[in-house]
């Protein structure tokens with residue numbers, strides 16, 4: 131039986147109300163959620179008359195109008211803290227980011243999440259264009275012979291390569307691989323195109339998707355069989371130039387997380403054990419998921435040295451050779467670097483809450499929604515039309531200021547229902563506008579990321595809204611950063627290591643950075659239920675810790691050749707502080 135599909139089935143929403151197919155406990159949770167939502171809606175509807183607000187709240191959560199039959203009515207039915215992966219599936223599907231597909235490990239990116247990818251493409255694409263990288267498109271397929279040319283490299287992927295063996299019913303003479311990454315696809319042509327040092331640097335990037343047929347449990351955005359990414363591949367005459375670029379790209383990756391997605395990351399270098407197969411070294415940005423206490427690799431930039439140029443014969447004549455002098459050809463220095471839609475998963479896990487997605491304003495498809503409120507059965511058709519006109523006029527003001535705004539004039543849905551709907555989708559800022567707001571020349575504001583309401587005067591609408599969006603973006607980052615920082619523990623005594631992991635931290639320890647030592651740490655920190663003193667906690671992963679990175683920003687306290695490695699089984703001296711953690 132395909133357990134992967136079984137695991138996923140509950141998240142596939144076929145349009146029935148949640149209660150029909152849920153277990154009793156899920157139903158109870160749903161009921162609790164409804165009560166909370168009703169309380170909240172009641173509390174929040176202060177701008178309308180009390181009578182109207184109560185009926186809205188009832189309509190919002192428990193009394194669907196005819197139109198809503200067959201539509202998902204209940205919000206997120208599992209709490210983030212109770213069942214993180216169940217919560218993750220629900221916020222993605224109910225927040226309209228993603229849908230499941232009938233091939234396990236493959237997912238449909240819906241417009242709201244693909245918009246974020248487009249924003250990342252635009253921002254990062256602009257950065258690399260400015261430093262001289264050009265986009266191109268190489269084929270999806272690679273022949274077996276070429277794929278196998280770089281042994282150390284392909285060993286890292288061999289088990290996950292998907293093969294095309296037939297065209298219709300006819301077997302192919304030679305099977306053809308679908309790229310798991312494009313080093314082997316591109317580098318034969320680098321050898322062909324790079325004839326002289328004047329052809330350097332060659333710096334190309336592709337926005338594409340690649341396939342790695344993983345058998346581990348798939349997770350949307352984080353581990354998928356096909357994923358979208360960019361892969362940059364560059365060739366340089368001098369190693370120093372190449373190494374400078376590795377760091378430059380890493381800084382752009384950090385920028386995608388920090389500036390666009392409001393997600394803090396730690397920059398560092400991978401250990402020998404964790405570096406990219408076939409690279410000299412790998413630099414990385416590492417994120418942190420507080421609910422599970424696990425680290426997550428955010429994006430990696432590799433210096434490949436001359437490993438691939440040796441294998442693929444990418445050489446130039448030595449420009450330092452004098453006229454007539456015969457010098458041996460030089461192998462070029464290469465880099466490759468990639469950032470994938472995993473970014474979106476990290477963003478969701480960082481900011482989302484029990485009400486659904488929370489999307490930072492800079493990447494949200496819709497930044498602001500204006501919802502008309504205070505319309506009751508007694509409101510005349512004329513007054514209603516006038517209010518809607520005013521709402522449209524407000525939207526025009528925001529559009530003119532390049533704010534991505536939507537008006538929600540849907541008929542047959544109460545304001546409370548609309549509030550929940552936009553909250554679930556993570557929309558950063560809601561504006562409410564009713565007769566009382568109109569009389570006071572203001573709009574009522576409600577931020578997705580915090581409780582409570584405010585107001586903005588209509589005369590200052592555009593600047594007020596933009597200011598609030600900027601504040602939301604900054605606050606999201608600051609809160610996540612504070613959380614991350616408070617969960618990085620500096621540890622020098624091994625006895626504190628596993629308890630710190632179990633308390634959902636990642637740990638900086640003095641490390642000798644050898645592979646053997648890392649393997650031992652992984653074994654020593656794996657949770658062994660039978661002799662573990664800590665109380666059973668089904669949420670905590672039982673996996674051992676691996677190294678996440680050697681942070682560039684090294685605290686004081688490790689003296690090379692003096693400080694002991696933290697691993698009690700290791701006799702080596704420490705080289706540096708290394709960040710370890712359970713990870714995705």
Ligand SMILES: [Zn+2]
Pocket residue numbers: 641642643644647695696697700701702
């Ligand atoms: Zn060691």
